[in-house]
Amino acid sequence: MGAGDIHIRSLGAICLRGKEGSxxxxxxxxxxxxxxxxxxxxxxxxxLTAHLIGFEPFGLEPDAIHHExxxxxxxxxxxxxxSSDCHEQPIS
Numbered sequence: 001m002g003a004g005d006i007h008i009r010s011l012g013a014i015c016l017r018g019k020e021g022s023x024x025x026x027x028x029x030x031x032x033x034x035x036x037x038x039x040x041x042x043x044x045x046x047x048l049t050a051h052l053i054g055f056e057p058f059g060l061e062p063d064a065i066h067h068e069x070x071x072x073x074x075x076x077x078x079x080x081x082x083s084s085d086c087h088e089q090p091i092s
Contacts, residue, residue: 011035011036012034012035013034013048014030014045014048014049016029016053017029017031030052033048033049046075056077056078056079056080057077057078059075059076060073060074060075
């Protein structure tokens with residue numbers, strides 16, 4: 001490769017597939033998620049999913065789950081369903 005060449009390497013891919021039909025138009029399925037073996041267990045899948053769906057992290061609960069002899073953390077995520085154009089009105 002020359003000095004001006006750009007090398008792009010894909011570390012992961014994610015696919016979201018929308019549902020068909022009038023009752024299912026608002027829903028979708030995470031169809032596939034792939035992370036290169038050399039970069040697995042580095043949080044790339046979590047980042048791809050959060051970016052695709054729009055969840056925002058708001059907390060980490062360390063040692064929340066005991067699985068296969070190890071304690072694992074839970075990452076808490078939030079997805080706002082209120083449009084940024086809407087202004088909440090107090091309930092009287």
